[in-house]
Amino acid sequence: MDFRLTPEQEAVRQRARDFARHEVAPIAREADEKGEFPLHLVRRMGELGFLCGPVAPEYGGAGMDYVSFALVYEELGWADASVRGFLAVHAGLVSLCIRDWGTEEQKRKYLPRLATGEMIGCYCLTEPNAGSDAASLETRVREEEDAYVLNGEKIWITNGNIADLAIVFATHDPSRRHRGISAFLVETSTPGFRREKMPGKELGHRASDHARIVLEECRVPKDALLGQPGEGFKVAMSALDHGRLGVAAGAVGLAQACLDACVDFTTTRRQFGRRIADFQMIQATLADMAAAVEAARWLVYRAAWMKDQGLPTTKETSIAKLFATEIAAKVASEAVLLHGGRGYSNEYPVERHYRDIKGLQIYEGTSHIQRIIIARHLVGKG
Numbered sequence: 001m002d003f004r005l006t007p008e009q010e011a012v013r014q015r016a017r018d019f020a021r022h023e024v025a026p027i028a029r030e031a032d033e034k035g036e037f038p039l040h041l042v043r044r045m046g047e048l049g050f051l052c053g054p055v056a057p058e059y060g061g062a063g064m065d066y067v068s069f070a071l072v073y074e075e076l077g078w079a080d081a082s083v084r085g086f087l088a089v090h091a092g093l094v095s096l097c098i099r100d101w102g103t104e105e106q107k108r109k110y111l112p113r114l115a116t117g118e119m120i121g122c123y124c125l126t127e128p129n130a131g132s133d134a135a136s137l138e139t140r141v142r143e144e145e146d147a148y149v150l151n152g153e154k155i156w157i158t159n160g161n162i163a164d165l166a167i168v169f170a171t172h173d174p175s176r177r178h179r180g181i182s183a184f185l186v187e188t189s190t191p192g193f194r195r196e197k198m199p200g201k202e203l204g205h206r207a208s209d210h211a212r213i214v215l216e217e218c219r220v221p222k223d224a225l226l227g228q229p230g231e232g233f234k235v236a237m238s239a240l241d242h243g244r245l246g247v248a249a250g251a252v253g254l255a256q257a258c259l260d261a262c263v264d265f266t267t268t269r270r271q272f273g274r275r276i277a278d279f280q281m282i283q284a285t286l287a288d289m290a291a292a293v294e295a296a297r298w299l300v301y302r303a304a305w306m307k308d309q310g311l312p313t314t315k316e317t318s319i320a321k322l323f324a325t326e327i328a329a330k331v332a333s334e335a336v337l338l339h340g341g342r343g344y345s346n347e348y349p350v351e352r353h354y355r356d357i358k359g360l361q362i363y364e365g366t367s368h369i370q371r372i373i374i375a376r377h378l379v380g381k382g
């Protein structure tokens with residue numbers, strides 16, 4: 001077993017680290033306060049080869065392996081969950097999904113533009129009555145001679161208001177559950193595609209764009225079908241396998257950011273005439289944080305490495321996502337405590353990380369759903 005990164009992987013990590021620390025982290029607080037996604041970073045991520053990281057160069061991608069891409073997510077997660085979340089959707093759920101399921105024409109048409117940031121992607125699965133139970137979605141598709149016509153409502157769609165291309169999941173017949181679903185590539189300029197900001201103010205990911213999308217007689221050409229008719233649920237789940245790795249790696253980055261902040265803070269803050277890092281209770285907390293972050297990191301790298309070997313990784317990715325997001329939530333909570341009153345204010349980034357991590361436990365399958373996936377691999381489906 002060789003745990004060392006290759007020189008190519010080290011180089012990608014360095015590129016991502018430089019970008020995250022010098023271009024993302026310095027503006028993360030302002031973006032969070034304003035509630036605006038820093039759109040100029042999209043083209044930059046394109047120049048850096050991140051937007052279609054694992055896609056082959058012939059389609060505009062950087063052709064990187066999944067370990068490298070996990071490192072990109074980790075570094076971005078260290079700086080800002082909203083920017084990392086953008087990438088997990090744009091690349092993990094959209095670009096890789098088109099790579100896996102698209103026809104040659106669809107790949108040539110969309111992947112190069114997604115790779116530069118000329119186009120932004122979003123993934124439209126969740127609906128008011130279909131969240132964890134995605135097979136119960138109600139958005140309908142009607143097949144006509146020369147078109148598919150979509151009607152329905154999607155919510156919580158990351159990048160939804162800024163996207164040029166949406167992968168939309170719709171059913172031909174709700175009684176057929178997952179077998180009745182198809183996936184469609186819908187350009188967001190298509191008449192009948194309406195979008196607006198989600199109501200309410202989010203707990204975290206405040207710089208992310210989250211949309212409610214209404215499809216009203218939204219007519220797309222026959223060649224907008226992604227995969228075969230009735231294969232949409234498989235398309236959706238395979239995309240989530242890619243996206244979840246991004247969420248898990250992002251959680252590792254977020255937890256590492258909390259640990260780094262705590263080491264800095266506890267070695268400078270003094271109480272009772274000593275650095276607070278000199279108190280054993282603080283040291284124990286830091287040590288537990290470090291152990292948890294390392295364990296999560298290696299679960300993520302293992303899942304990414306297995307993907308690189310072409311092995312099935314659904315269970316391993318779910319284990320990585322479950323463990324990494326749960327420990328990151330604990331680490332972020334401890335980090336706020338270790339910062340005392342300062343941790344309660346957005347003067348310090350741990351406050352934002354503490355709010356953001358909750359989203360990672362929810363999207364792309366909640367922690368409950370990850371447990372269901374893992375348990376199904378252990379004991380089968382009843």
Ligand SMILES: Cc1cc2nc3c(=O)[nH]c(=O)nc-3n(C[C@H](O)[C@H](O)[C@H](O)COP(=O)(O)OP(=O)(O)OC[C@H]3O[C@@H](n4cnc5c(N)ncnc54)[C@H](O)[C@@H]3O)c2cc1C
Pocket residue numbers: 089123124125126130131132133155156157158159205210359362363364365366367368369372
């Ligand atoms: C920040 C953010 C970004 C998002 N981005 C996207 C996006 O880009 N595209 C998209 O399609 N969706 C997106 N979502 C939606 C997200 O995927 C759903 O919120 C998530 O899948 C949960 O669905 P739900 O909110 O309907 O909760 P529900 O499914 O109603 O679940 C409510 C609670 O019940 C639990 N539960 C449900 N079923 C079971 C069960 N069988 N056993 C045990 N517990 C269960 C859940 O774990 C949860 O705790 C996003 C959500 C957030 C918060």
